[in-house]
Amino acid sequence: MSSNPLESIGQKAKEASRILAQAPTAQKNAALCAISATLKKNSAAILAANEKDVEAAKAKGMADAQLDRLRLTEARLQAMVDGIGVIHALPDPVDRLLESVTRPNGLRIEKRSVPIGTIGIIFESRPNVATDAAALCLKSGNACILRGGSESWHSVSALIDAVQTGLKAANLPAEAVQTLPSAERAHVGDLLTLNAYVDLIIPRGGKGLIARVQAESHIPVLSHLDGICHTYVDAKADPAKAVAVTLNAKMRRTSICGATECLLLQQDIAATLGKDILAALLDAGCEVRVPDSLMALDTRLKKAAASDYGFEFLAPIIAVAVVADVRGAVDFINTHGSQHTDAIITEDTAAADYFLRHVSSAIALHNASTQFADGGEFGKGAEIGIATGKLHARGPVGLEELTTYQYRIHGTGQTRPV
Amino acid sequence: MSSNPLESIGQKAKEASRILAQAPTAQKNAALCAISATLKKNSAAILAANEKDVEAAKAKGMADAQLDRLRLTEARLQAMVDGIGVIHALPDPVDRLLESVTRPNGLRIEKRSVPIGTIGIIFESRPNVATDAAALCLKSGNACILRGGSESWHSVSALIDAVQTGLKAANLPAEAVQTLPSAERAHVGDLLTLNAYVDLIIPRGGKGLIARVQAESHIPVLSHLDGICHTYVDAKADPAKAVAVTLNAKMRRTSICGATECLLLQQDIAATLGKDILAALLDAGCEVRVPDSLMALDTRLKKAAASDYGFEFLAPIIAVAVVADVRGAVDFINTHGSQHTDAIITEDTAAADYFLRHVSSAIALHNASTQFADGGEFGKGAEIGIATGKLHARGPVGLEELTTYQYRIHGTGQTRPV
Secondary structure (H helix, E strand, O other), X not given: OOOXXXXXXXXXXXXHHHHHXXXXXXXXXXXXXXXXXXXXXXXXXXXXXXXXXXXHHHHOOOOHHHHHHHOOOHHHHHHHHHXXXXXXXXXXXXXXXXXXXXXXXXXXXXXXXEEOOXXXXXXXXXXXXXXXXXXXXXXXXXXXXXXOOHHHHHHHHHHHHHHHHHHHHOOOOHHHEEEOOOOOOHHHHHHHOOOOOXXXXXXXXXXXXXXXXXXXOOOOEOOXXXXXXXXXXXXXXXXXXXXXXXXXXXXXXXXXXXXXXXXXXXXXXXXXXXXXXXXXXXHOOOEEEEXXXXXXXXXXXXXXXXXXXXXXXXXXXXXXXXXXXXXXHHXXXXXXXXXXXXXXXXXXXXXXXXXXXXXXXXXXXXXXXXHHOXXXXXXXXXXXXXXXXXXXXXXXXXXXXXXXXXXXXXXXXEOOOO | OOOOOOHHHHHHHHHHHHHHHHOOHHHHHHHHHHHHHHHHHOHHHHHXXXXXXXXXXXXXXXXXXXXXXXXXXXXXXXXXXXXXXXXXXXOOOOOOEEEEEEOOXXXXXXXXXXXXXXXXXXXXXXXXXXXXXXXXHHHOOOXXXXXXXXXXXXXXXXXXXXXXXXXXXXXXXXXXXXXXXXXXXXXHHHHHOOOOOOOEEEEEEOHHHHHHHHHHOOOOEOOEEOOXXXXXXXXXXXXXXXXXXXXXXXXXXXXXXXXXXXXXXXXXXXXXXXXXXXXXXXXXXXXXXXXXXXXXXXXXXXXXXXXXXXXXXXXXXXXXEEEOOHHHHHHHHHHHOOOOEEXXXXXXXXXXXXXXXXXOOOEXXXXXXXXXXXXXXXXXXXXXXXXXXXXXXXXXXXXXHHEEEEEEEEEEEEOOOO
């Protein structure tokens, strides 16, 4: 057996997970309160640690969108505390009775939610993922091992210090939430082969990270690919809705995964309604990259390159393509998208139905903004991200999605007939 | 891009999966009927193909338990046809409304079941898995690629021929159910890296197969490890129940995954009630392997070796261990078991509750035989096996477990506020 440098971290996490799995709701909630209190108490130290990360990232020439994701402020720290408050208020997802059936032989079969065990979370840039993830795992009875990007090393370490202080204050093991011993990149590989102790890996980041995790992991993966979201404006779209929804889908916040990155226009309305939508985007300060056929519509338009499709800008930039109809739109999305979130704008219910049924995304919307791709907007209260794989959970991953289940069968001495 | 010899099979499966995902229930059921009819029509050819496999396996010295798994008979073929009839009668698991919520902003969020896509199934020995798996995948709208053990090559090929004839008769693509071009072992590796086309791998077999699949697969895996099931007889067990349930759990059928392989006796009743249970097992023709401390109880007992624990006999052999209490039993099971199915026999509800909550198995039973670990006994009608992992599905994997879900959101032009 080759030794894994994270062996001891894994072992401690597994031991902590057994305690957490049986912890009463009140104790888990007490830990969440204590974590919030510690985050506030340690805020100066946390912001100072973050400042180190931001300065180092600036020196390395990090792009503005990424810098914005990395930066913590008093307000963002308060938002993190508020986020923990939301999780505190949510019902405990463990030990829910999911199904119950009494069989003709008298066996009572209960299907009950149980924690998954230990979850490894690998994320990039945003340090607030650390407290969100820790709080969600804690409330759902899972231990977790967090690995932020090396650029957020100081921030994440300071945040996890506060989390562990909170855990100890509630008599829960500090090892329920751990981070790695250093920012060394090799530790990602070590974490992915810690299958004796880790039950699930959740990567949150770009295609490079996801691809690496999927290739190297010996542990089941719940992928959180960033969103390459599309809005398709159909021939029978209501013009006012089409303009308002597309503008919101792209421009409300451009740095979130539910932001539309590509606009698909049905060919018959491209030069009419399409022109109005492009003008609205341009007026709002969006860079609009279109195919040759649309270049004449507005002097402010830029020409799209092939690489603009299937690309996540996370910025006020949008790629535009023209498609023949809803079938063409679905084919385009299933080829270029990331199975995250895609929308159709139309008053044609048959086209909407076709779109919702055939698009392979976790979230398919009719006449609504892709920016609704968010656990809070689904009524889940909080999420660890939007899962883009097909197994276990798709779309927003909240507390319930961080549990699995066990069958518990109550008998009175039943034997199975031959 | 290195070329995968299964590329074309994967591509065809993915195309077929898109058709299958949208196929109406009536068409899928018509295909199931046609498959049953073809299996009956082709029965002589199928049994002849199976005879080839059995003869070759005998020549290689295959053990009796394995030979029994491999062998097809008229009766077993009829049981396979009956199995397809059961799946025919089950409700279509696709497009079920799993949850529905209307948000304060008027968005109606529906969570609906959808097929997973294409499923690769790798199984050993039992050729009947081929038709079970094909029928379950078909009814749940999934394409599948089946890879039986090389020892069942002729049997599985003959069965898949019949399945494809049935699919074509119902105007569904024959490529919805495919097998590999040869029994070559390297093809397992090829299938495990077909991630562009295959969404899920289900291995059904022993530890060697599962370990290989988990190590090599670039595709999510739903493991079906064979069952290393335990029955724990507590100090407060009802003697009559303990004898009857243990006997049934071990001896009803010894070659199924739900058969108990290890009996745990609470130390205070080992020499009393334990003695009676061991005598009942011995009387029924079971070989009973015990620790030194129990050897004096009966002259027919054999001495257990360390390797008898955590071992799947699939034969009338049982290992016996003595534990201090329910905590010791749970620790033993969580160390030596396969997270499949484990039972406690007791009249002490606190001990039963502790056992059901702490044992990490997919199925935990109180006062009932581990042989109830079966989709049919759960009311699922049919199963592809018992999943022993923690993600997506645990325990019996039937039609519902072969689906995933998609969020479909119905709006009227909603935009997300800033």
